[in-house]
Amino acid sequence: SQKIEQNSEALNIQEGKTATLTCNYTNYSPAYLQWYRQDPGRGPVFLLLIRENEKEKRKERLKVTFDTTLKQSLFHITASQPADSATYLCARVISSGSARQLTFGSGTQLTVLP
Amino acid sequence: GAGVSQSPRYKVAKRGQDVALRCDPISGHVSLFWYQQALGQGPEFLTYFQNEAQLDKSGLPSDRFFAERPEGSVSTLKIQRTQQEDSAVYLCASSWGGAGELFFGEGSRLTVL
Numbered sequence: 001s002q003k004i005e006q007n008s009e010a011l012n013i014q015e016g017k018t019a020t021l022t023c024n025y026t027n028y029s030p031a032y033l034q035w036y037r038q039d040p041g042r043g044p045v046f047l048l049l050i051r052e053n054e055k056e057k058r059k060e061r062l063k064v065t066f067d068t069t070l071k072q073s074l075f076h077i078t079a080s081q082p083a084d085s086a087t088y089l090c091a092r093v094i095s096s097g098s099a100r101q102l103t104f105g106s107g108t109q110l111t112v113l114p
Numbered sequence: 115g116a117g118v119s120q121s122p123r124y125k126v127a128k129r130g131q132d133v134a135l136r137c138d139p140i141s142g143h144v145s146l147f148w149y150q151q152a153l154g155q156g157p158e159f160l161t162y163f164q165n166e167a168q169l170d171k172s173g174l175p176s177d178r179f180f181a182e183r184p185e186g187s188v189s190t191l192k193i194q195r196t197q198q199e200d201s202a203v204y205l206c207a208s209s210w211g212g213a214g215e216l217f218f219g220e221g222s223r224l225t226v227l
Contacts, residue, residue, distance in 0.1 A: 006156075034215065043118070043205055043218030044157065089156050100145065101170070102216065104156035 003027070004092045006105040014113050019077040021108045023090035026071065030092035033073045035064055038087045038107065047088075048075075080112045116140075120206050120219035127196045127226050135191045135222045139208030147216060148181055148191050149205040157205055163189060164211070196226045 007022040023033065032051050036044035050057045050066045050073065057064045063076040077084050087107040094101045119138040127133050139146050145164055149157035150173075159173040165186040174181070178196075183189040193200055203223045207216035 036216075041220075043207070043220050044216075045218070046215035049215060100162060100211075101159070102147065103159060104149075106154075106156040 004030075004090060004103055004105045006088075006090060006108045008108050009106070010109045010111070012111045012113060013080055015080060015082060017080055019080050019084070019110055019112070021075040021088050021090075021110065023073040023075065023105055024071060025073075025092055028094070029068055029071070030094055032093040033064070033066060034091045034093060034102070035062075035073075035075050036089040036091065036104075038089055044089055049093075077110075082112045082114050085111050118206055118208055118217050118219035120204075120222050122222055123220065125222060125224050127224065129197060129226055130195050132192065132194045133196055133224060135193075135204050135206075135224070137189045137191070137206030137208075137219060139187060139189070139206070140217055141187075142210075143208035143217070144211040145209045146183055146189050147207045147209075148189070149207065150175075151203045151205055151221070153202075160191070160204075193224075196224075198226050200224060201226045 004025045013019050034049045035047045037047055038044040048057055048059055048064045050064045061078045065074045087109045089104050089107045091102050091104045121136045147162050148160040150160055151157045161181045162170040163183045166183050178194045180192045203221040205218055205221045207218045209216050
């Protein structure tokens, strides 16, 4: 079966450190990976998209990498702040013609400690 | 509106009742998705529309679940004869299409007693 897995259910780090979250996929190579942030009681909010032919994508303090050999994407938050505390979701995207499949992992709950 | 709007935000139903959840996507968005999210889990795909066409309904858990988008904008997710296991947050998302980002609503939290 085609799965997308996020390694850690929860991650606690100290303010100012770099948080690294992992997303692994099996049995296929997604065309794209997307990362979302979700706060309690809210819908997910899009952060970054990375294509399979891209190694790295950056946006402010965020960085995403995509390693098709390891079948893995890493999501980094540098200089983390307590306001970064949230659940982070990765999602694989496969587009074929008019069809789209967007499948989410179970999420990693990040807590940045002051 | 400025974003995806879902209603009601909260719904409590007695087991066996029918419920209808509404989604107003961002104007002009072609794609519309429904997801179900259980506590502590990621969103699980239910169904996908491109305009008014329901192109994928493989995630609907049973024939008690039905979704429509008759005019290619507003969508309704209907759950008939609700069961306790239907309790979850139902998220609606829309996008321009392709592989672009999804814009999510705040969700409708359904509790079945």
